[in-house]
Amino acid sequence: MSKDCLVQCSANYMPLSPISFLERAAAIYGDKVSIVYGDQRFSWKETHQRCFKVASAFVHLGISRHDVVAAFAPNIPALYELHFSVPMAGAILCALNIRLDSPTLSLILQQLEAKAILVDHQHIEVVLQALDRLSQTKSNPPLLILIPEFDQSSSSPIDLDLPPGTLNYNDLLQVKAEPNFQILRPNNECDPISVSYTSGSTGNPKGVLYSHRAVYLNSLAAIFQSDMRKMPVFLWTVEMFRCNGWCFPWAVAALGGTNICLRNVSAKLIFEAIHLHKVTHLCGAPSILNILANASGNDQTREIKSRVEIIVAGALPAPQVLIKVAELGFNVSHGYGMTEALGPAIVTPCKPDQKQSQYNLMMEGVDVKDPNTMKSVEFDGKTMGEIMFRGNTLMLGYLENSKPVHEVFKGGWYRTGDLAVRHPDGYIQMKDRARDIIICGGEIISTLEVEAVLLTHPQVLEAAVVGRYDEVLGETPCAFVKLKEGFSDGGEASSRVIKEFCEGKLPGFMVPKVVIFGDLPSPTGKIQKFVLREKANLVGGQE
Amino acid sequence: MSKDCLVQCSANYMPLSPISFLERAAAIYGDKVSIVYGDQRFSWKETHQRCFKVASAFVHLGISRHDVVAAFAPNIPALYELHFSVPMAGAILCALNIRLDSPTLSLILQQLEAKAILVDHQHIEVVLQALDRLSQTKSNPPLLILIPEFDQSSSSPIDLDLPPGTLNYNDLLQVKAEPNFQILRPNNECDPISVSYTSGSTGNPKGVLYSHRAVYLNSLAAIFQSDMRKMPVFLWTVEMFRCNGWCFPWAVAALGGTNICLRNVSAKLIFEAIHLHKVTHLCGAPSILNILANASGNDQTREIKSRVEIIVAGALPAPQVLIKVAELGFNVSHGYGMTEALGPAIVTPCKPDQKQSQYNLMMEGVDVKDPNTMKSVEFDGKTMGEIMFRGNTLMLGYLENSKPVHEVFKGGWYRTGDLAVRHPDGYIQMKDRARDIIICGGEIISTLEVEAVLLTHPQVLEAAVVGRYDEVLGETPCAFVKLKEGFSDGGEASSRVIKEFCEGKLPGFMVPKVVIFGDLPSPTGKIQKFVLREKANLVGGQE
Incomplete structure (x- = not known):
């Protein structure tokens, strides 16, 4: 067949970009509510206009294609809007973790060479400190743009000592968009749209780049994973600075849904939002389940009229928490993923009869492989291998000076560094992070399995297990445990109780040799096992 | 920002192709039912294996990349399977309208240069005639592969005089796939996957080419348009040879749903399938609504337990039919599209309060434009313009010797040839095919509007209006009417009744001057107005 007849032009080919979702939402769902924030409401037409204006202002301020903002x-609504306005200016969005400290933030800003930074008024201090540090390097400081609280007009003075030249987000919105301004769509759909920093469970934050194509497709994958239909009501409990809120800012626009923005998360606010706005979906870290399960009776008794879908990613809380949350009327699924895969790539319903590894629709391959031979492991529930992904919803790469991307993509698969077995029905059971596994006298110990047992103890709130150096065995398991409120640790006595609890439930070599009580270090939401490992080796034997 | 860090490799980029949907369905929904056909059941694992085997057999038979099958x-299930097996062999599928006659079929086969043709045993005669005609040209005849009825084993002799070398579909399945056979995924996602012939409302069948990328994205769009969730049950009432069944063969695989295949469509079979298999979705020409509304009480009384979504594309039937179908428990939407746009591109719920033009999620632009200036028309409900589309779910082009594609893509938009107005709320109201419009003494008459009035007459089953030459006015409207069973046309008397019926409801110049009774020509499912126009001008004035 001759190919003369095939045409690729602007009529039948346009680079995939989630910008299109906003344009379509404005055209089809124009008068429907796009964002709710306290008493504030926006329509999709308004959100589109606001993003268009801000994009125009960015270009006017000299931000060019591929610059980082x-x-x-x-x-808050402004952060939602930036997910569209920054790409509409051709630039790359970097939504930063607001729990970063100023030294780390200043390092990241230096690496990013950001042209502008938009800062929520409540979080300005740490940014000013970071900018101060940055000014001691040769880096060009980014333009500072303050996001005031919503009802503050731009003219009201802000009680802060801001550097000269600081702009205000409201001013960007009040600038009349250039009449001839045209948004800068990507020339190529594989151009970068955003950079996300991993939360540093290894102590080494990495800037992970996403493409327009990847986030467009992953937004659709997120819709399928969360079983969304037209016009969902999405409660923002997952942070938009985590893998761009798992692509939900774009996914909700694609379906003309409503975003319920929350500055802070609490049981009261969640139940109130469900009641007031008929929330259909919410996501986040598993701690959200603890918040829901432990809410006061007052909050919980608000009737949940229709099914609310929750996806949580991270280590699951104790089984009784899951049961309680299900009783309250939530439908919980458990996501497994990472920043490099744009968030949860595998989502499994938290139901005993549904042990399916439902990987994301856009993932082309999900496998457990021997990392050396690249052969798939047997479906025997025993042989361990590394979980590997391939597909269009993976990162473009790491920012320079970060981890070499060729290493993690070696062999044409993304190597997650996580170990798992494959069951006869195909179910992928995660065993541990490759670096977290404990090898104790030749026996392999999955720290996740030990943690799962610890969490079934009625007094345990959080638990983490790491390897501790042992002259004879190489390593032995050391448990860090945070007890529930009202339970005080009785030192060695409690330690014995915990160990005895484990003894009936785990093989002897898996029972923690040392138990340490106290808060677990998770400054950015993920438990830092590298900190615990150091601590474990400093503590004298309490065996 | 340096771009050294960006990587495009097989880990994070794979050409989009709906082949992936089948592979994923086999991995995740392996034991779930993929296809039901009479008593026959397949699982997704089986469907994947069968398609793999047939793809391997195609390659073994010498079918190469970009050959047409x-x-x-x-x-039937085999046609469903070919939607995967043909692309898995790197080839291009052409599902042909089984109502084509042998002269047209032989012309099409000549244009296609098909390497093989797979034929259902009940439709072999017309193909044999077409091949006979083809043998009189210099064309290489395609390899003939017979698809027997499902329970016929390959060894049972077929009572047909088949040319030597004819193969049997069951034999392809029994061939052991080459152990090292690898499916031929597209090198480029814009490579063609299928060619669909428009059903020839203009009398000039055109071969329309689709790409892997377009059908992948349109499958997802179809899911959103029909509001499908995981594991839908799709009843095959829309023909797979129409724009590849609007991409639903691939969409259903993407969601791990169940395909209920039907050789023929009848009210009894539809209601039976809904009852037995809990059908969630069905699609088709609007005639399906007539079938449902006019079903015997016996069939209709079968309870419809949960909502069944229907999308129909084409001129809607009389309002009372719609009301009846809604009463039966169906949720009807009306699609507007064409082969060039891979099926319905705009879907509007058939509810008076929902006059939204919900265009397909992957459409980047849907507009009503002045075809000369390319300016959008005013949203005034009055100014007519041409409906135009742009986006990733449009055809690649026409097969050579067909219509020049540059003409329809001129200006970077696909020109549908359909006229419409835009209402203040954005709703696109279609007025007519550009070529079907009647200009009567300077007044523009939308034949659709006249037809809509005719269809409200209690005795009218089908109606079509065309222009008829008039010395004074240029053209006047001429109505072709098919009455419902039990009503016989009383010649001039009936004609007067119809005209009088219209008089109160339409401006004088829009009332048909001539009414002709009888069957309407629609050999391929779409009323051939070009045939009616000829007929209108042959008929003496009955004014």
């Missing part, structure tokens, strides 16, 4: 804000 | 079959 950073943001330091909680889940 | 034609099919001539109703909605």
Whole structure:
């Protein structure tokens, strides 16, 4: 067949970009509510207009294609809007974790060479400190743009000592968009749209780049994973600075849904939002389940009229928490993923009869492989291998000076560094992070399995297990445990109780040799096992 | 920002192709039912294996990348499987309208240069005639592969005089796939996957080419348009040879749903399938609504337990039919599209309060434009313009010797040839095919509007209006009417009744001057107005 007849032109080919979702939402769902924030409401037409204006202002301020625009804000409407306005200016969004300290932030800003940083008024201090540090290097400081609280007009003076030249987000919105301004769509759909920093469970934050194509497709994958239909009501409990809120800012626009923005998360606010706005979906870290399960009776008794879908990613809490949350009327699924895969790539319903590894629709391959031979492991529930992914919803790469991307993509698969077995029905059971596994006298110990047992103890709130150096065995398991409120640790006595609890439930070599009580270090939401490992080796044997 | 860090490799980029949907369905929904056909059941694992085997057999038979494989079959499992097996062999599927006559079929086969044609046993005669005609040209005849009825084993002799070398579909399945056979995924996602012939409302069948990328994205769009969730049950009432069944063969695989295949469509079979298999979705020409509304009470009384979504594309039937179908428990939407746009591109719920033009999620632009200036028309409900589309779910082009594609893509938009107005709320109201419009003494008459009035007459089953030459006015409207069963046309008397019926409801110049009774020509499912126009001008004035 001759190919003369095939045409690729602007009529039948346009680079995939989630910008299109906003344009379509404005055209089809124009008068429907796009964002709710406290008493504030926006329509999709308004959100589109606001993003268009801000994009125009960015270009006017000299931000060019592929420049980085950073943001330091909680889940407020402005951060939602930046997910569209920054790409509409051709630039790359970096939504930063608002729990970063100023030294780390200043390092990241230096690496990013951000042209501008938009900062929520409540989080300005740490950014000013970071900028101060940055000014001691040769780096060009980013333009600072303050996001005031919503009802503050731009003219009201802000009680802060801001550097000269600081702009105000409201001013960007009040600038009349250039009449001839045209948004800068990507020339190529594989151009970068955003950079996300991993939360540093290894102590080495990495800037992970996403493409327009990847986030477009992953937004659709997120819709399928969360079983969304037209016009969902999405409650913002997952932070937009985590893998761009798992692509939900774009996914909700694709379906003309409503975003319920929350500055802070609490049981009261969640139940109130469900009641007031008929929330259909919410996501986040598993701690959200603890918040729901432990809410006061007052909050919980608000009737949940229709099914609310929750996806949590991270280590699951104790089984009784899951049961309680299900009783309250939530439908919980457990996501497994990472920043490099744009968030949860595998989502499994938290139901005993549904042990399916439902990987994301756009993932082309999900496998457990021997990392040396690249052969798939047997479906025997025993042989361990590394979980590997391939597909269009993986990162473009790491920012320079970060981890070499060729290493993690070696062999044409993304190597997650996580170990798992494959069951006869195909179910992928995660065993541990490759670096977290404990090898104790030749026996392999999955720290996740030990943690799962610890969490079934009625007094345990959080638990983490790491390897501790042992002259004879190489390593032995050391448990860090945070007890529930009202339970005080009785030192060695409690330690014995915990160990005895484990003894009936785990093989002897898996029972923690040392138990340490106290808060677990998770400054950015993920438990830092590298900190615990250091601590474990400093503590004298309490065996 | 340096771009050294960006990587495009097989880990994070794979050409989009709906082949992936089948592979994923086999991995995740392996034991779930993929296809039901009479008593026959397949699982997704089986469907994947069968398609893999057939793909391997195609390659073994010498079919190469970009060769065309034609099919001539109703909605049987084999035609479903070919939607995957042909692309898995790197080839291009052409599912042909089984109502084509042998002269047209032979012309199409000549144009296609098909390497093979798979033919349903009930439709072999017309294909044999077409091949006979083809043998009189210099064209290489395609390899003939017979698809027997499902329970016929390959060894049972077929009572047909088949040319030597004819193969049997069951034999392809029994061939052991080459152990090292690897499916031929597209090198480029814009490579063609299928060619669909428009049903020839203009009398000039055109071969329309689709790409892997377009059908991948349109499958997802179809899911959103029909509001499908995981594991839908899709009843095959829309023919797979129409724009590849609007991409639903691939969409259903993406969601791990169940395909209920039907060789023929009848009210009894539809209601039976809904009852037995809990059908969630069905699609088709609007005639399906007539079938449902006019079903015997016996069939209709079968309870419809949960909502069944229907999308129909084409001129809607009389309002009372819609009301009746809604009463039966169906949720009807009306699609507007064409082969060039891979099926319905705009879907509007058939509810008076929902006059939204919900265009397909992957459409980047839907507009009503002045075809000369390319300016959008005013949203005034009055100014007519041409409906135009742009986006990733449009055809690649026409097969050579067909209509020049540059003409329809001129200006970077696909020109539909359909006229419409835009209402203040954005709603696109279609007025007529550009070529079907009647200009009567300077007044523009939308034949659709006249037809809509005719269809409200209690005795009218079908109606079509065309222009008829008039010395004074240029053209006047001429109505072709088919009455419902039980009503006989009383010649001039009936004609007067129809005209009088219209008089109160339409401006004088829009009332048909001539009314002709009888069957309407629609050999391929779409009323051929070009035939009616000829007929109108042959008929003496009955004014």
